[in-house]
Structures are given as structure tokens and as C-alpha cells.
Amino acid sequence: MSKFLLLLLPLLLFGNFKFNDNYEKQVEILRKFDVDSSFLNDRFLIRLFHKYQSEDKKLFFFRAMSDAILFLPTIKKMLSDSNIPNEFLYLAIAESSLVSRSFSNKHAAGIWQFIPSTARLYGLRVDNYIDERLDMIKSTKVAIKFLSDMYKLFGKWYLAAIAYNCGKGTLRNAIAKAGTDRLEVLIDPEKKYLPKESRIYIRKILALALLEGSDSIFNSQKSYILNTGNTFSIATVYIGGGEKLENVAKDIGMDVKELERLNAHIVYGVTPPDNKKYKIYIPYFKLADFKSKYKSRRIFRGEFEYVVQKGDTLYNIGKRYNCDHESIAKINHIQNNKLYIGQKLKIPILYNPEPPKKEPVISNIPQDAHYSKIYKVKKGDTLYSIAKLFKTDIESLMEKNGLESPNIYIGDSLIVK
Known part of the structure; x- marks a missing residue:
């Protein structure tokens, strides 16, 4: 008897949950993913949806949106211009919570979570100075290309999303074993045609997208974030290669940490010395200040390797090579200024x-x-x-x-x- 009740527990807990909340809007969202409206009855999807409706999850939802608020209008336009549903923004939320400096234990990085090999394959720069996986605009271009390729291959947007997670080979095999590409069959927990991670992944994306269509979100005080306009957009400007973002921030009267956050792909806060000029992002409302106050100062020419000797400190190494010891610490990811004998340090070469x-x-x-x-x-x-x-x-x-x-x-x- 107890075992029977245990089996019934999920149905007792979630069986009465419904998508009464803005039903027509939510059906429209599912159709954008090429998912049938009957999938609103999926009990695991219902469970996730109601989980995300809790106050702490809604706070997470809006925090993810607000962290990337300057980029949202541009990203949405890029998706729309490429005939990809705007709701694919929730794929990025599922991947990284829209945190640009997001890293996984599989070496994936950025809001779209690309591994280095995939990033380079699609033309992104990943090296000592630049990691364009962390560039919200350039990485979005790659995500659009990948999703478009998967859509052309499989013909349905929910399949493109699944392929983004598990790869086209795994999805092909799953469809072959299932004998169909119907979503409810592919993610059957008993048959396990797809890995568990992928079965949860597609539901997570759909639940987040459905959350946007719910009345509880639209009635929230922070719902304005969903309709961010050009007021909060970014501007693209060029500065010289080998320049410190810190100096640009001072010129335009902006907090350096905020500028570095917008340009997380510039790894050490210094544009690559091998470029004559390099593109950075600033808030649009700072564009006039940039045009009138920015002064080009090429600081770094490159770097060389130094091996730590007995008695060395960051301060005396910096003094010896006429370089700010804090820059050395930042470039080498050193915390608490601790060094050890034999440690290899990158020393920036100053340029005038x-x-x-x-x-x-x-x-x-x-x-x-x-x-x-x-x-x-x-x-x-x-x-x-x-x-x-x-x-x-x-x-x-x-x-x-x-x-x-x-x-x-x-x-x-x-x-x-």
C-alpha cells in the first residue's frame, strides 16, 4: 500500500497544476519552438514552470535579464533578423544565466557556453588577450549560425535546441532509435532515447519561455526589463591596440568595473597589442563623452616570460621591468601576491x-x-x-x-x- 501511495505522490502533487495563466500566450510560445500545445500537459514541464514561479526563482529570472540589460535589445534584434524566435534567449539563460564570465567544468564559457574548439571553428578568437566566447554580441552571432545550421538539418526549433545541448550525432541516433522526432517520445524518461541532461534541458528552456508569457511575470514591478528599449542599449567604438580599459573609463567618466563587465572578452583589461585598433562596448549614453574626451594611449606592446627567483616579490619584479605590479598580478591570475620559485610569469612590455x-x-x-x-x-x-x-x-x-x-x-x- 505504501509503495502504491509513493508512486501516486507525483500525480497528487502536480496532477492539478495547469497553465491557466495566459494560456493563449503560452500556446503561441510553444508553437514558436514547433512544439504542440498538448505538451503543456507534460507533468515535468508543469513542475519546472511552477518552481520558476516562486519568488526566489522570479528574482533569479529578472537578475539574469538585468545583468545583460544593455545587450538585450541588440541580441533580440539579431535573433529576429535571423528568423530565430526571440524566445531562444532562454536557451542562453538555461546555459549561463546570461552571465558573460560563466565557465563550466567542461571548459565551456560565455552566455552561450562554447568550448574553445567550437568557438575557433566558428571564427571566435580565444587566446591570452581575447576570449570572444565572453563577447555577448560575437558569441550570439555564432549561436545564431549554429542554431540555424541545426534547424536546416532537423527542421524543427525544439530539435535545434536539443542538438545545441547534446550534439547533432546524439540527436540523430535518438531519432533513429525512437523511429520519430516527436518531442514527447524523444524525452520519454523510461525509454531514455536522449541523455537525462538533454531531457531536462529542453523542458528548462520551455519553462523559462513560458514564464515570460505568464501573468505573474507581466504583473511584476520589474516587467519593464522584458521590453527594454534603445535607452539602455550599447554603442560600439574603437580604441587602440594595447590600451587599458581603465584609462578609457577615466576619460568618459565611467566605473572601470562596469566597463570591464561590458567587455569581459578583453581578458586582462588590455586590448590586444597585435591590433592597431580594437572594438569595445560602452553604454550608448556615454557615446558623446567618448567622442569628445577619449584620448588614445597605447600602453602595452606585448609580453615576455619571467621565471620567479628566490627573494622575488611582485613589487620588485614590477619595479625591475617598469611595470605596475598589479597588472602583473592580474595578467597571471595571482591572488594575495603569493609567488613560488620557478613560477612562470607573463610580464607586459610597456610601449611609448x-x-x-x-x-x-x-x-x-x-x-x-x-x-x-x-x-x-x-x-x-x-x-x-x-x-x-x-x-x-x-x-x-x-x-x-x-x-x-x-x-x-x-x-x-x-x-x-
Whole structure:
């Protein structure tokens, strides 16, 4: 008897739950995913929907939206322009809660949760300076391309969403085993045609989308977030390569952490030195300030590797190479300023396009016989590139030439051998 009651418990708890709430709107949402309205009777979907209607889950829903509020109008327009239902925004919420700096234990990252290999396959840059998986706009373009490809392959939007989670191969096999692509069959918990994660995943996306169509959300004080307009949109501007976001934030009177949050893909807060210019995002209402107050300051030229020695501290390493020790800590993800002997650090190379007023580093080179090679610095040279050219290291070049930092200037003469 007790076992029988236990089996009935889910039906007793959820059997009377219905989508009375804005029913026509919710049927319309399901149809956008090519899902039949009868799926509103799926008890697992009902369970998720009512779970998301709790106050703490609604708070999560709006927090996810508000964290990405500046990008929402652009993302929705991109989806719409590509003939993808706007409700696919909830796929990103299911993946990452719309947190750009979202990382999984499978090395996926960004609001659309791409792994590095997939990101690079679709043309996103992932390296020491830039991780475009964290760029909300560029990663959305890739998500649109992937979803469009899956829709062309499978013909239904709910199948494109499932393929996004488990891959087209797994979905193909599931459809072959089931003998149909009907949603209620593919996600049957007894047959297990699809992995459990994928069965939950599609229901989660649908439940979140249905939540937007519910009266409880539209009657909320924060419902304005769902209809965010251009007032909260972003502007795209260009700054130089090797520039710090911190300096741009000061120019336009903006909190640096907020600017870094909008540009989470710029990993160290410095645009890539190998680019002459690089695109960043700012709030649209800051565009006028940018046009009138922004000053280009190229700070970083590149980086070289330093191995920590006994007695080293971040402060004295920074002083030795004329570099802010906080920048070294940030680039190397160091917390509490702790170092260990043998640790490899990336040291940013400072860059100044204007030559100093003083004479070049070596104005009178001694005619000693052991100075067999003198090199004159050209445009584009760094101490690192020169050291690499002559198969030596930066420390040796600095010692031979009496340099206090790795900064060099066009026209300097350097002892290289």
C-alpha cells in the first residue's frame, strides 16, 4: 500500500497544476519552438514552470535579464533578423544565466557556453588577450549560425535546441532509435532515447519561455526589463591596440568595473597589442563623452616570460621591468601576491610611441673588441623581439645596455652580442 501511495505522490502533487495563466500566450510560445500545445500537459514541464514561479526563482529570472540589460535589445534584434524566435534567449539563460564570465567544468564559457574548439571553428578568437566566447554580441552571432545550421538539418526549433545541448550525432541516433522526432517520445524518461541532461534541458528552456508569457511575470514591478528599449542599449567604438580599459573609463567618466563587465572578452583589461585598433562596448549614453574626451594611449606592446627567483616579490619584479605590479598580478591570475620559485610569469612590455627627449640608450659605444654586434632599434621592435632575433634573453640585453626597464625607442643603439 505504501509503495502504491509513493508512486501516486507525483500525480497528487502536480496532477492539478495547469497553465491557466495566459494560456493563449503560452500556446503561441510553444508553437514558436514547433512544439504542440498538448505538451503543456507534460507533468515535468508543469513542475519546472511552477518552481520558476516562486519568488526566489522570479528574482533569479529578472537578475539574469538585468545583468545583460544593455545587450538585450541588440541580441533580440539579431535573433529576429535571423528568423530565430526571440524566445531562444532562454536557451542562453538555461546555459549561463546570461552571465558573460560563466565557465563550466567542461571548459565551456560565455552566455552561450562554447568550448574553445567550437568557438575557433566558428571564427571566435580565444587566446591570452581575447576570449570572444565572453563577447555577448560575437558569441550570439555564432549561436545564431549554429542554431540555424541545426534547424536546416532537423527542421524543427525544439530539435535545434536539443542538438545545441547534446550534439547533432546524439540527436540523430535518438531519432533513429525512437523511429520519430516527436518531442514527447524523444524525452520519454523510461525509454531514455536522449541523455537525462538533454531531457531536462529542453523542458528548462520551455519553462523559462513560458514564464515570460505568464501573468505573474507581466504583473511584476520589474516587467519593464522584458521590453527594454534603445535607452539602455550599447554603442560600439574603437580604441587602440594595447590600451587599458581603465584609462578609457577615466576619460568618459565611467566605473572601470562596469566597463570591464561590458567587455569581459578583453581578458586582462588590455586590448590586444597585435591590433592597431580594437572594438569595445560602452553604454550608448556615454557615446558623446567618448567622442569628445577619449584620448588614445597605447600602453602595452606585448609580453615576455619571467621565471620567479628566490627573494622575488611582485613589487620588485614590477619595479625591475617598469611595470605596475598589479597588472602583473592580474595578467597571471595571482591572488594575495603569493609567488613560488620557478613560477612562470607573463610580464607586459610597456610601449611609448614617442621617443624620449634624452639621448638614445647608448650614445657612445665603447670600441672594445668583445662588442661584436650593435643593433639599431626600428619601428615595431621590442626588447623581446630583439632578444629572440639574436637568441638571447631580455635580462642579458638589459644588463649589457644598462637598461632599467624593457622600454626601448626607435633610433636606440643596443649591444646585442
